[in-house]
Amino acid sequence: MRIGIYADDPGQVASLCRELDAQFLWAAGPELEGTFPFPVYDDYAAAMADNPASMVIDCIGDLRDQQSMVVPADAVFYLLGAGRGFSGSGANSAFLAASAQLSASIDKIxxxxxxxxxxxxxxxxxxxxxxxxxxxxxxxxxxxxxxxxxxxxxxxxxxxxxxxxxxxxxxxxxxxxxxxxxxxxxxxxxxxxxxxxxxxxxxxxxxxxxxxxxxxxxxxxxxxxxxxxxxxxxxxxxxxxxxxxxxxxxxxxx
The missing domain is CATH 1.10.287.950 (Methyl-accepting chemotaxis protein)
Known part of the structure; x- marks a missing residue:
């Protein structure tokens, strides 16, 4: 999946890199700086023009883009915590079941x-x-x-x-x-x-x-x-x- 990160805090980008085992295309945001294993842009439009992403994780909260799916970073961190914080418990089973149900529903759609x-x-x-x-x-x-x-x-x-x-x-x-x-x-x-x-x-x-x-x-x-x-x-x-x-x-x- 082609994922981009929209952020203004390099710490948030680093957290996503640690927590989410995914291949990111780039990170972009106003005055964003940092060294990462992917390109960093200070302009979101330029990043999308160079390498369009099918999904963008929004760490700032003001991104509007009809060309890709925008996912709030809070939701990603919450799901990551739900998936890891209840290992072996009934809550973890419920999380996996909900994920499976979501996947099945998406297949029907x-x-x-x-x-x-x-x-x-x-x-x-x-x-x-x-x-x-x-x-x-x-x-x-x-x-x-x-x-x-x-x-x-x-x-x-x-x-x-x-x-x-x-x-x-x-x-x-x-x-x-x-x-x-x-x-x-x-x-x-x-x-x-x-x-x-x-x-x-x-x-x-x-x-x-x-x-x-x-x-x-x-x-x-x-x-x-x-x-x-x-x-x-x-x-x-x-x-x-x-x-x-x-x-x-x-x-x-x-």
């Missing part, structure tokens, strides 16, 4: 987290499929729009033909009356077609807007799924570090 990761991955897959479906809808809308453009051009030409026919019918007088009726009908059909095209265009615009909203929400689902996977991974890492600490404490000599 880790299994649940694995299930959450599986569900999150499935959710991501569904989101990808929905994105593909949304892209297909947009493609169909574009093709439909091109067809409507063609129909619009035909309607405009039909209207022009109807107007020209009406002009020719008026020019020939009584003999063109029947032709004038046909020309008026062509013009009416062209006007109706143009209005229908406008109505269809409005409907398609509404469909496109809803499709865009659908794609946006699908993207939000994917983002949420990614955040969920990241969060569960971080929780899993913290629980794993806590489990390793419990197992380490169980193995300490009495």
């Amino acid at each position: 880790l299994k649940k987290i694995d299930l959450l990761n599986i569900y999150s991955q499935k959710l991501t897959q569904v989101g990808g499929q929905l994105n593909e479906a949304s892209a297909g809808i947009l493609g169909d809308l574009e093709r439909t729009g091109r067809i409507l453009d063609s129909i619009t051009r035909i309607a405009k030409r039909s209207k022009i033909i109807g107007l020209n026919s009406a002009i020719e019918a008026a020019r020939v007088g009584e003999q063109g009356r029947g032709f004038a009726v046909v020309a008026e009908e062509i013009k009416t059909l062209a006007d109706d077609s143009a209005q229908s095209i406008l109505d269809i265009g409005k409907i398609l615009t509404g469909i496109k807007q809803r499709s865009d909203e659908f794609a946006l929400r699908t993207s939000s689902v994917n983002d949420f799924s990614d955040m969920q996977q990241q969060t569960t991974s971080e929780i899993s890492a913290m629980l794993q570090a806590l489990k390793e600490l419990g197992q380490h404490l169980k193995q300490l000599p009495a």
Whole structure:
């Protein structure tokens, strides 16, 4: 387990080195000095940047870090005392039993987290499929729009033909009356077609807007799924570090 120490007192660091048989990565803290078998930093962020720790023992009490599990030094010293101070007694047995129960509980939680990761991955897959479906809808809308453009051009030409026919019918007088009726009908059909095209265009615009909203929400689902996977991974890492600490404490000599 990758452990760091955050402290401002070299004596606390030395105590942890004596009491806890672990391989520390570093010690860091404001104005921290001392000679230890690992690097010493005066800046916590620099220590984490050089060698990230999965768990940090906080001897100062003001450390806030969401990237690693922060364990108060008082809790570590207390557990060390509980593990060593009651050798052969019922209290020691109770401590070991509690450690075993904690380890078992963490195993169950880790299994649940694995299930959450599986569900999150499935959710991501569904989101990808929905994105593909949304892209297909947009493609169909574009093709439909091109067809409507063609129909619009035909309607405009039909209207022009109807107007020209009406002009020719008026020019020939009584003999063109029947032709004038046909020309008026062509013009009416062209006007109706143009209005229908406008109505269809409005409907398609509404469909496109809803499709865009659908794609946006699908993207939000994917983002949420990614955040969920990241969060569960971080929780899993913290629980794993806590489990390793419990197992380490169980193995300490009495």
